[in-house]
Amino acid sequence: MVLEEEIPKFTAWIGPALVSWLFVAGLVTVFAAALAWLVQSALYGPLAAGDRVYRGVLGTLADLAGMSPRRIWALARLAVQESLRRNVLVVLGLFAVIVLFAGWFLDPASVNPGKLYLGFILSATNLLVCLVVLVLSVFSLPADIKAKAIQTVTTKPVRTGEIVLGRMLGFALVGTVLLALMGAVGWAFVVRSVRHEHELLADDVLEIRAEDGSISGFEGRMNLARGHRHRVELGPDGTGRTDTVQGHRHTVRAVETATGRAYEVGPTEGLLEARKPLRGTLRFLDRQGKPSTKGISVGAEWSYRQYIEGGSLAAAIWTFDGVTEREFPDGLPLEMIVRVFRTYKGEIEKGIAGSVRVRNPASGLQCDPIYFTAKEFTIDSLLIPRQLAATTTDGGTRQVDLFGDIVTDGRVEVVLQCLEPAQYYGVAQADFYLRRGSGSFVMNYAKSCLGIWFSMLIVTALGVMFSTFLAGPVALLAALSVVLVGQFREFIQRLFESQVTGDSKIVPGGGPIESLYRIVTQTSITLDLDPSPAVTAMKALDTVLLAPMRLGAALFPSLSALGTSDFLAGGFDIPWDLLGAHAMETLGYLVAFFIVGAVCLKAREVAA
Amino acid sequence: MHADPGPSRGAHDHDVIVAARNLSKTYRDFWGRSKKVALKPLDLEIRRGEIFGLLGPNGSGKTTTMKLLLGLIFPTSGEALVFGRDATDVSKNERIGYLPEETYLYKFLDAEETLDFYGRLFDMPPEERKRRADALIAMVGLARDKKRQLREYSKGMTRRIGIAQALINDPELVLLDEPTSGLDPIGTREMKDLIIDLKKRGKTVIMSSHLLADVEDVCDRIAVLHQGELKELGRVEDLLRVTDVTQIRARGLPAAAVDELRAVLQRHGGADIEIGNPTTTLEELFLEVVRDTEARPGRRARQAEKN
Numbered sequence: 001m002v003l004e005e006e007i008p009k010f011t012a013w014i015g016p017a018l019v020s021w022l023f024v025a026g027l028v029t030v031f032a033a034a035l036a037w038l039v040q041s042a043l044y045g046p047l048a049a050g051d052r053v054y055r056g057v058l059g060t061l062a063d064l065a066g067m068s069p070r071r072i073w074a075l076a077r078l079a080v081q082e083s084l085r086r087n088v089l090v091v092l093g094l095f096a097v098i099v100l101f102a103g104w105f106l107d108p109a110s111v112n113p114g115k116l117y118l119g120f121i122l123s124a125t126n127l128l129v130c131l132v133v134l135v136l137s138v139f140s141l142p143a144d145i146k147a148k149a150i151q152t153v154t155t156k157p158v159r160t161g162e163i164v165l166g167r168m169l170g171f172a173l174v175g176t177v178l179l180a181l182m183g184a185v186g187w188a189f190v191v192r193s194v195r196h197e198h199e200l201l202a203d204d205v206l207e208i209r210a211e212d213g214s215i216s217g218f219e220g221r222m223n224l225a226r227g228h229r230h231r232v233e234l235g236p237d238g239t240g241r242t243d244t245v246q247g248h249r250h251t252v253r254a255v256e257t258a259t260g261r262a263y264e265v266g267p268t269e270g271l272l273e274a275r276k277p278l279r280g281t282l283r284f285l286d287r288q289g290k291p292s293t294k295g296i297s298v299g300a301e302w303s304y305r306q307y308i309e310g311g312s313l314a315a316a317i318w319t320f321d322g323v324t325e326r327e328f329p330d331g332l333p334l335e336m337i338v339r340v341f342r343t344y345k346g347e348i349e350k351g352i353a354g355s356v357r358v359r360n361p362a363s364g365l366q367c368d369p370i371y372f373t374a375k376e377f378t379i380d381s382l383l384i385p386r387q388l389a390a391t392t393t394d395g396g397t398r399q400v401d402l403f404g405d406i407v408t409d410g411r412v413e414v415v416l417q418c419l420e421p422a423q424y425y426g427v428a429q430a431d432f433y434l435r436r437g438s439g440s441f442v443m444n445y446a447k448s449c450l451g452i453w454f455s456m457l458i459v460t461a462l463g464v465m466f467s468t469f470l471a472g473p474v475a476l477l478a479a480l481s482v483v484l485v486g487q488f489r490e491f492i493q494r495l496f497e498s499q500v501t502g503d504s505k506i507v508p509g510g511g512p513i514e515s516l517y518r519i520v521t522q523t524s525i526t527l528d529l530d531p532s533p534a535v536t537a538m539k540a541l542d543t544v545l546l547a548p549m550r551l552g553a554a555l556f557p558s559l560s561a562l563g564t565s566d567f568l569a570g571g572f573d574i575p576w577d578l579l580g581a582h583a584m585e586t587l588g589y590l591v592a593f594f595i596v597g598a599v600c601l602k603a604r605e606v607a608a
Numbered sequence: 609m610h611a612d613p614g615p616s617r618g619a620h621d622h623d624v625i626v627a628a629r630n631l632s633k634t635y636r637d638f639w640g641r642s643k644k645v646a647l648k649p650l651d652l653e654i655r656r657g658e659i660f661g662l663l664g665p666n667g668s669g670k671t672t673t674m675k676l677l678l679g680l681i682f683p684t685s686g687e688a689l690v691f692g693r694d695a696t697d698v699s700k701n702e703r704i705g706y707l708p709e710e711t712y713l714y715k716f717l718d719a720e721e722t723l724d725f726y727g728r729l730f731d732m733p734p735e736e737r738k739r740r741a742d743a744l745i746a747m748v749g750l751a752r753d754k755k756r757q758l759r760e761y762s763k764g765m766t767r768r769i770g771i772a773q774a775l776i777n778d779p780e781l782v783l784l785d786e787p788t789s790g791l792d793p794i795g796t797r798e799m800k801d802l803i804i805d806l807k808k809r810g811k812t813v814i815m816s817s818h819l820l821a822d823v824e825d826v827c828d829r830i831a832v833l834h835q836g837e838l839k840e841l842g843r844v845e846d847l848l849r850v851t852d853v854t855q856i857r858a859r860g861l862p863a864a865a866v867d868e869l870r871a872v873l874q875r876h877g878g879a880d881i882e883i884g885n886p887t888t889t890l891e892e893l894f895l896e897v898v899r900d901t902e903a904r905p906g907r908r909a910r911q912a913e914k915n
Contacts, residue, residue, distance in 0.1 A: 043640050059696065066699070074728030078714065085716040148712035152773065155678050155706040156729040157698050607680035608635065 003430035004304060006279075010580040017581070021588045024555065028592075033057065036603075060599050063159040071158055072166045079170020083136050088174055091132050095182050098124050099189050106193075109227020111377055112247040114194050114271040115569040121186035122565040126452045129182065130459045130559070133175040137463030138475040140167060141601075150606050160468075161598035167464045168594065175456040183449040187442070194271050198222040198242075200232060200252060200263040222250075222265065238263070244378055247271055247571070270379075274444035274573040275335070277433030280318035280414070289313030298341045298424060305339055305428045310352065311421025318414045318432045319361055325403040332358065332384040332402065333435040334414065338374040339426035351375055352423045358384055359413040360406050365390065366415065367400060374425065379571070381435070439573040447574040451564035454586040458557050459483070461593035468601040482556045489553035496550040499543050504528060511542025557589050625781055625812045626654040626677060630686030633672050646672040648837045649686060654814060654829075656780075659807050661827035661844075662816035669836040670816035671709060674785050677814070678706060690781070702730065705779035709786045711770030715759040719750050719769050722758065723776055730777045744772040763790040771802065782806055784815040788822050797895055800826050821889070824848070854878075857886070 033053055040049030102120055110116050141163075144150040153163065205220035218234040222242065230242035230250060238254025238261070251266035286292040287309050295306025295316065308314040323332070340352045351373035359366035367388035372380065390400045406412055414432060418425040462482055466475035485492065491507070498506035509515055509525035517538060518525060529535045562582050567574045633647040647669040654660045662670040675681045676688045679696040688695035691703060713722055720741055727737035745754050748768035758766060767790055774782060787803065788796040803826045806813050817823050823830055824844060832840035840847060856869070866883055873881050 043636070063698065068731045070731050071729050074725055078725060081716060081721075082714075148708065148710065149714055150712075151678075151680055151708050152706070152712055152726070153729065154680060154698075155701055155704065156726060156777075157701040157731070158729050159698055605681040607675045607678075 003428075006429075007575050007578050008581070010577040013577070013581050014584060017584065017588075025592060028555075032599075056599075056603060060161075060602055063598065063602065064161050064595075067159050067162050067165070071162045072169060075153075075158075075163060075166025076170035076173065079136075079140065079167050080173055082140060083171065083174045086136070088132060088136065088178070091128055091178060092181060095124065095128055095185065098128075099185060102189070103193065107227070108193065110246070113226070114190070114247060114571070117190045117193050118272075118569040119565060121190055122448060122452065122568070125179065125182045125186055125449075126455060126563065126565075129175050129179045129452060129456050132178060133171050133456055133460045134463045134476065134479055136174065137167065137171045137460050138467050138479060139472040140171070141464065141467040142470070142472040142475065145606055148607070154606055159598075160601040161594070164464055164468060164594055164597040164601060168461050168590070168597075171460045171464070172457055175460060176453065179449060179453055179456060183445070183452075187445055191272065194226075194268065196226040196268065198225050198230060198250060198265045200265055202261050202263065205232075205234070205263065218254075241269075244270065244375070247378055270571070272441045273571040274439035274441050274568075275571055276436040276439055276573045277335070278320060278322065278436050279430060279433045280320035282427070282429040282432075283317050283319075284308065285313060285315040285317065287312035287314045289315070295427075296424065298426070305426040305431075307341055307424040307426045308416070308418055310354075310418030310423040310425070314417070316416045316425070316427045316432075317359075318416075318429075320412050320414065320434055322410050323407050323412050323434065324410055325407075327436065328434065330383070331386050332412070332414075334382045334384055335433055335435050336380050336382065336416075337378075337427075337431040338376070338380065338416070339431075340374050340376055341424040341426055343422045343424070346420075346423070352425070353419045354425060355417050355419055356382060356384075357415045357417075358388070358402065358406050359415055360408050361411050361413045362408045365400065365405055366413075367406065368397070369417075371419075444568055444573055447579060448564050448568040450579060451562055451574075451582060454562045454582050455559040457586055458559065458562070458589050458593075461590045461597075462557075465593040465597035465600070468597045469604060482552070483559060485549060485552040486556040486558040487560055489556065489558050492546070492549050492553040496543075496546045496553075499539070499546055510539065511546050513538050513542050513545070557585070562586065623656045624653050625656050625691060626652070626814065627689040628652040628673070628677070628686065629689070631673075631676060631683050631688050632685045633669075633676060633681065634684045646836055647676070650838055652831060652838070652841070654812065656812055657807065657810055658828045659803060659813045659815070659826055661823040661830040662814065662833060663818070663820070663823050663830050664816075664833035665818055667835075668818075668833040670818075670833055671785055672836070673833070674783055674814070674816055678704070678783065702777065703780045705774035705777060705782040707770050707774040707782075707784045707787055709789065711766045713758055713766070713770065713773065716757060718757050719745055719754040719772070722769060723772060726773045726776045732777070740776055740778070741772075744775055748772045764792060764795045767791055767795065767799075771799070779811065781812045781814070784813065786817055786819075787815055788817065788819060793895065794898060796822065 036056070037046075037049050037053045040052050043049070044052065099121070102117070102124075106116055106120060107113075141150070144153075150163075154160075200220060200222045204222070205218050207215050208217045208219055210216040215236050217236055217240075218232075218238065220232050220234075222230045222232060226246075228245045230245050232240060232242045232252050234240035234252060234254065239252065241251055242249045248268040248271035250268065253264045253266070255262050255264055284292045284295045284306060285308075294303075295308050295314070297303055298307050306316075308316050334356065336356075338354065342352070346352075353371060353373055355369035355371050357366045357369050367384075367390050370382065370384065372382060374380070384402065386402045388400050388402060388406070389397050390405075392398050400406060416425065416427065416432065459479070462479045463475065466478045470478055495507045495511065498504060498508075499511055504510070509518060510529075514529070515525075517523070517529075523529070562585070564574045564578065564582070628650050631647065631650045631652075632645075634642050635644045635646055637643045650673065662673055664670050672681070676683055677690055677695055679688075679694075679698070679700075682696065690700045693700045714725070717725060723741035723744060724737055727740060732740070745751055748771060750765060750768055750772070753761070753765065758769060761769065767787075771784075771787070774784070784803070788799050791799060800822060803813055803815065807828075815823070815827070827844050829843050830840070830847065831838055861869075870881060870883055
């Protein structure tokens with residue numbers, strides 16, 4: 001799973017986030033008041049405009065203070081009734097069709113079917129729920145204003161804030177019910193789709209004999225199920241595990257029956273999991289063994305993973321903090337994702353060999369290498385035992401205790417090296433972790449649905465906010481634009497930086513006008529345009545066009561950033577710290593959209 | 609324009625329920641340019657307990673005035689005060705009932721749900737909502753149709769549920785925009801009776817209409833608007849009184865007495881003398897026929913038989 005940024009502790013995150021929110025909210029408020037005064041000044045003169053803005057602000061505050069839960073609930077109920085009248089439940093039928101198609105067309109023999117199914121179902125759920133609440137929320141209020149039904153509401157003691165909040169609440173309720181139903185169906189679908197059973201026949205199991213003729217174990221192959229089969233290695237007592245295929249394995253146990261020995265194959269392990277990792281920080285050593293800020297780039301444009309050269313002193317070193325004997329009494333359950341970049345093909349069926357060592361960060365004492373073969377695209381696990389061998393300075397070997405000699409003050413280093421010359425290992429900080437255990441998959445699935453719920457709430461609030469001052473179709477476009485800008489906010493931020501600094505390496509190709517010019521003239525984005533007055537004017541215009549987009553990128557929500565389906569599909573427990581941050585971020589946007597909506601509706605003549 | 613002191617001279621200021629001071633409205637386009645002057649500066653006071661009529665042809669500014677008083681639109685200049693508060697102050701709505709020109713209700717709700725919904729908007733507790741809704745549904749005669757969605761209602765039924773929602777909070781001030789619009793003569797009569805009943809219960813009613821007979825029948829005072837401007841304001845009987853004409857009505861006079869009267873009137877210089885039998889209104893005739901038909905089903909109405 002890709003984790004580009006470290007997940008901060010919620011308690012450390014909330015303070016600065018709140019300050020930042022208050023600052024932006026204050027800035028937007030001042031800007032909006034100034035704009036309102038300017039517009040009113042043009043119509044009524046500066047003094048009257050000041051009076052109107054002042055009274056508007058006071059009126060809004062009084063309205064917000066006088067809101068009644070009963071009225072809000074009445075308006076929320078109305079929104080729910082309206083949604084039902086619009087046959088919103090039809091979307092469940094559409095979802096059922098999508099699930100059917102998923103059952104037919106998704107490949108159960110893929111590398112990681114759990115990830116495939118979960119990713120698909122959650123994406124479909126997210127898209128459908130958000131789309132439905134967006135359509136409901138943008139068209140509701142404009143329809144009421146057009147049909148003048150709003151006049152019988154606003155002539156009651158109803159605050160504009162109640163109208164806005166009631167609608168947000170009502171449509172959010174509809175979205176929540178849809179999400180709950182789709183989530184439940186999706187969960188059942190995924191679990192049913194990945195669940196499978198293998199059979200291990202006694203005839204398919206061969207004995208492994210030691211040199212003295214005794215049985216040292218068994219090996220065999222299971223039958224084909226869901227497009228794959230497992231190899232199995234069993235101990236002398238007939239128990240063991242299969243190899244990992246398609247991201248999972250099975251336990252196997254021999255049982256004696258009247259007709260002879262048979263094998264019981266357990267359910268899938270590792271497919272629908274919620275791993276709880278203890279993550280460390282990553283640093284690199286270059287090929288001479290000197291500290292380096294990063295590894296080698298092998299030319300991929302995305303520099304998430306850095307590479308270390310094989311057969312050299314290059315190493316990737318993770319430092320883990322908070323490692324205790326109490327939590328890991330049997331040793332360190334290291335799990336790792338190692339990407340491989342081959343400069344020559346070699347034996348493609350055979351993995352690239354590497355080693356892992358644990359090291360004392362204070363004394364430098366390290367154990368002897370533990371060898372492994374990198375398995376690409378799957379999570380490899382390695383239990384680093386309590387008792388380890390370490391080479392002494394005189395070339396001898398001595399036993400060291402993991403917690404007695406290696407772990408110091410809860411800190412330990414894990415050193416990864418690639419052993420094959422001219423081959424490379426690619427790793428990122430999140431690729432190595434110590435497994436703390438597993439959370440409940442059902443709970444993790446629910447947490448992931450919570451991420452979708454946050455997106456749905458934001459989309460609902462956004463739609464209602466725009467509908468307070470725009471006609472339905474325009475409000476729909478506006479909301480979609482905000483979502484789109486939010487989706488690309490990091491790109492837009494970098495693009496603007498590139499535009500302002502003139503550094504085309506940050507984002508090559510320029511702004512919208514320059515990009516259009518390059519498309520029309522078929523000029524590569526890597527080529528700098530020859531300086532001329534026309535190019536200067538074009539770049540200046542791009543900067544002007546990008547400025548509001550940059551502002552939007554700073555303000556608008558990124559729905560994809562709220563999603564946590566990557567964690568779920570990757571088999572990782574979704575951290576509560578992350579969910580807490582997302583919840584507060586969502587709340588921040590909801591409050592902002594609600595206030596903007598209430599102010600806009602109050603300033604609007606609903607019967608004009 | 610007439611200066612009008614209001615219905616009760618010397619009344620205290622707290623008796624003024626509605627006041628418009630230099631109230632005007634100009635509709636503007638997107639760029640702020642003046643598009644239409646809907647209401648020229650208007651000064652008006654409406655006092656507690658009166659039925660006030662806003663009279664004028666279509667586009668005269670009646671509905672604009674009403675919307676300004678309700679805070680549905682904002683004045684271009686001047687101010688509108690309701691219960692002494694600015695018309696845009698929503699708290700005034702606690703004491704107001706409003707029936708719009710068309711009954712703009714949620715058609716996917718039934719009558720009970722509609723009244724329950726509006727009752728909730730007044731923050732009324734459930735028992736009170738139920739009690740008020742039942743009473744109002746019975747009052748407007750929709751008890752048998754209370755479970756039907758409003759989309760299935762006729763225009764008259766929609767109008768009746770509209771008046772019920774306007775009265776859900778037992779308001780002190782009722783604003784009725786074209787209250788008899790779309791009603792048949794019976795419905796019109798019932799509506800007018802209801803308005804008079806509201807007055808009897810101490811309510812203040814403001815109604816707008818271009819149906820002169822309706823206004824004349826129920827209103828204490830009227831304001832005549834034309835092209836957004838107030839043209840007349842005063843008590844109905846004062847405005848309608850023809851001061852240089854004398855009307856004499858009597859029942860059971862013989863023909864000789866009529867001739868004698870005519871002679872007396874001529875002797876005193878009376879001009880354009882008319883003496884004859886008065887005619888009733890078409891509305892009265894219609895209601896008489898309906899009442900008679902309902903009392904004697906299957907028979908021709910007595911009035912018709914007489915003719």
